[in-house]
Amino acid sequence: MAGQGIERRQALRYIAIASVAATFPGFSQWTFACSDHLHGAALTSAAVQPYRPLFFSSDHFRLVERLAEMIIPADDTPGAKQAGVAEFIDFMVGNRVPVSARNEIRSTQDAIRAGEDAQVRFLAGLNWINAQSTSEFGHPFLDCSADQQKSFLEMLAYKTKFKPATESGREFFQMMRDYTVIGYYTSKIGLEALGYPGLRTAWPKMPGCTHPDDPEHAHLPQSADHSAATLRIVG
């Protein structure tokens, strides 16, 4: 429960995580093109086995997965679940990588502190969600109906629906949103959903504005055509 000290069991869990994280198992939902040493056996086995959380209990992990999917649901593009956002969050929180509020981080020490802080805030926040939902609906969050879950999160997400004495829950939900959005939009699925042009890394020419005569940006100083292949001395 929120405000409760970290149990010894949990402390041991942190120690276990540190050693597990050192031998990165690979996520089940995507591969790491960069790391040759991760190719082959590790990823093949990861692809057939369900993801085993590094940091969260399986109950907490399912809750994270549900929250993420509600934040970025599948619609005309894939949602957070398909992009493996819960795995991202578990991995980042477990490894104490601070994902949100990075502008406050000026040093390695700051980053580690923020990462440790995120671990505590995540556990407290997930417990808060379940405690609050139990007091409102009589069930932990995942056992509530879809409508109840939706109205519950709206109370945390939208200013007009805020309720008193839910500040800590709203603060957690904001962090959860940060982690979800960053997790989603750093995945291949998310970047493709966004149409991110940086997915293409070699362009024959600058993919600049193709309609400089658009009324929205009139009065151009010069043509946007710079296909000249020779050095042009203009000075």
Added chain:
Amino acid sequence: MPIRLFDAIVVGTGAGGGMAMKLLCEAGLSVLALNSGPRTDPAKHYRMHRQPYDLKYRGLGNPLSLAGRAHQEHYSVEEGEYTEGPELFEHDVAYCNAPGTDWYWKRCKGTGGKANFWGRSSARYGDIDFKAASLDGFGEDWPVDYAEIAPWFSKAERYMGVASTVQNRPSNPDGDYLPQIPWRCLDYIIQEAGKKIGVPYLPDRCAQLTVAHNGHPACHYCGNCTRGCDAGSFFSPTWFTISGSGAHQKPHIADRRTGPRGSGRRARPGHGSRLRRSPQQA
């Protein structure tokens, strides 16, 4: 080990040292360059084309990797996983701060230094800078004026390849430029908005190759310049002054891991490395 005499020693191989090394070699001198880190190898060290999902920590870096080291400023190419291995950067702060102050400066120890990852903005100084004291009463005037320095700016720009436009602003004089980097929609929109408040929005003077230049290929617009360029399409010591191009001879380099040749021992890390160049063949 036989004693070898050099005409000149250059300490550091970054923006200034690299250029000094090149010019001294071209002048026919035998030059010894000292550098405190390894030889920067774009093929090995730069990971500019990696997507966040290619990186274990999505480009955010692993804060624990530097735990226990001296205070580190975040620098995108390193903690951000965009260089391979940590050896290019300094991990222990070699300077001190006044008590209660909070100032950090990360240094790239690899040859070329942080000029491998720089912002490429290459504006000229104008007389507003050289003669500042005469104009506003502060500081000291430089012993030179713009007219005297202008040909040297041109020489540097022609060597580096700087993309921009003619802008007719005495505060930031025009130079010898490659075609400008084409604008994005956003640039046009900002320019429009700037007009309404009387603020000009103009292309920077950017040392980025919009066309092939002096043996270096044109930019391929991957957008990851601050992670180093694996094609050498913007000015950096690694691709220009150190490696040489065109008529410029490639150097013989030994870094700290190599140690004095034939000595049978390794140079101690952190005690300087050697980066030797032979004089250019006539």
